[in-house]
Amino acid sequence: MLDGLAVVLFQPKFAQNVGAAARACANMGCAELVLVAPRDWSLELALPMATAKGEPVLRAARVVGDLGEALAGFAHVYGTTARTGGWRKGLLAPRAAAARVVEQCRGGARVALLFGPEDRGLTNEQTEVCGQLVTIPTAEASSLNLAQAVLLLLYECLLADQDAPRGTPRAPAARNLASHAEQELLFAALREALLAIGVLKDQNTDYWMLPVRRFVQRTPLRRAEFNMLMGVCRQMRWVAERAGLLEPAADPGREPGSGKGEA
Template sequence: MLDNMAVILFRPKYPENIGSVARACLNMGCENIILVAPQNFDMDKALPLATAHARHLLEHARIVDTLEEAVRDFNAVYGTTARTGGWRKGIMSPATLAGAANEKMRDGGRVAVLFGPEDRGLTNDETKLCTGLVTIPTNWENSSLNLSQAVLVILYECFKRSLDKPFTPAGPPEERLTTVEEQEVLFENMREVLLDIDYLRDTNTEYWMLPVRRFMSRINLKRNEFNLLMGICRQIRWATGKK
């Protein structure tokens, strides 16, 4: 059901949690797991929690060294967070995320949900690579969830939505969606252009780019649209330099 979705675990600390995540992924039909620099990965400790049914998910899990490498080929990446406010605005609920993810997958896109380390979650710098952020509402007296619980809740919402509007590929899309790596290239070019025309402040430009990022995250940006915006950026930079 969620063939075009992946779960990315960034620097997970406990192999037992990785095993439990594998079982949750199997339950919800999401068989793509990416581990980014796992801190103490031990297959013998992870397997009992995964059970024999999800063993193949652990054996075929992709292990990479950096977050940039993990997300670069996806068209959208949604980061999970328990913290709100400040840099973290426009945060979605799991149900809202499920709708956005399902729409992108129906357009032929690949979507990932990113989970940070169990002890601290994702930093502001790490969330910059995310298309959007999602939080799971909980009792305010105890907002901490086990990693596999969080994975299960979010995948459950995505699984439900896929049943309402199942993704059925009908050949390649007319124009593919942009990847996260391409989106980052576009954001950097837009940032430089906005600096050139004095729209952005020289200090803390990443913060002032947040509204732009949030706006762009609501668009299923296609490759031809990426080329169009990159061309506009180049022309503006040429014009400002000439002036």
């Protein structure tokens, strides 16, 4: 079983595809399915495609209203894309991604595989919150059916899990890793601090933040490190305020120069 791994479907368009994706999850041993603002959602239409094997996964699927809520509890997020170039750099093939996913899951982290809607995929803004992007190579017609893409990625994860050395212990839940929600707080603080000291410019700020995001997300971010970096950001902002580069924050209780972060 792919413990700690979840499939997250962002705004899936067709309930039948959700059902087929649930069946793929059951086939490959992934028990967790999350639906983010599904369009025209119908359990009745999804159930036949899930079949009896996928029905338990489908019925247990968590339905949430936005992407932030869906990803909040995960330490690592892998986004899928058929488009390349521009913002979509450093793409992993499914096999390479699966090896990392399994290693992270065996280390006790919770990992999400994020899939976009059938008609348009993930936008640049949505891929921005992913620590890594994955693309499935094809001979032509790069856009795959949603359930096919889910099946292919989970198949590679299952193989990687089976190929792990026998007796490899599975670590307990990684309670000391920063969650995706905490990482997003950190990136917002880093963005503000780097803007304040002139490292980032006001134009295309999100694009130029991508290398910073990828750098921070390259290794597991522990909560103590999250606290430390949040403290660094607060100190940078305080220095910028003292230098007149930034308006003081409306936080009279904040201790100037404090390096202590917030969890």
